[in-house]
Amino acid sequence: MTPARVTVIDQARGIAPRAFDRQGLGARDPLAAARLAKLEAAAEGRDATGILRLALTEEFPGQTAVVSSFGSESAVLLHMVAKIDPTTPVLFLNTGKLFGETLRYRDRLQDEFGLTDLRTIGPHPDDRARLDPEGALWSRNTDACCDFRKVVPVKRALQGFGAQITGRKRFQTNARAEMTTVEYFDGRFRFNPLADWSLADLEAYAAEHEIPPHPLVEDGYPSIGCMPCTRRVQEGESYRDGRWSGLEKDECGIHIGVDGEGI
């Protein structure tokens, strides 16, 4: 794995995470730029656990949240977080369209890892009534559906936190290919300790620590999100081909940074 890298996402221009933009950020928020430079130096050369410690115990104790989908790849990050501090707030986004297996997997991991502050978040009832009264918006406009069911609730739930941890990996999507280990986005610092990890790395960690897989994995779902937008993967397809199949879409919201699976 390569050493940690740090970047700033320029929300105003809406670009994907890529080159470090000290000048652009500094012009708007010099304090954040200075803090980011400090984090960049501190993160350099650390492994995933070291980066988590940087966020959870050194720089943002009591101010850091993990946003998790409890999908097929979520458990590794949650296991690491629980080892460091099981009281870390974990925000579980229940879109209202998840598989029942995911809800049961959430309960199992909470119990096995001893997570003491698991918070379920979701779309506001008013938004559901106004935007998707029949619950079928996903069939007409996936971006609009993801926006009110995912992006808005996550943004609301993260208010008040100084930092966020995600399980996003560079190998997952084109938009994440140049993602760096620490970012500054939407008013808080975002740590991606698994950015350099491969599927093989995840599998090796899960095997070593005897982490239970999501129950749908062995049923042909290597990447798991909402039920209407996830299908089984056929032989020869990539592991994310079952997500939003047939659409030019591989993220729920370009900067949502849920946990690596885009739920």
Ligand code: SF4
């Ligand atoms: S993944 Fe599908 S069902 Fe879930 S929020 Fe997005 S469009 Fe809606």
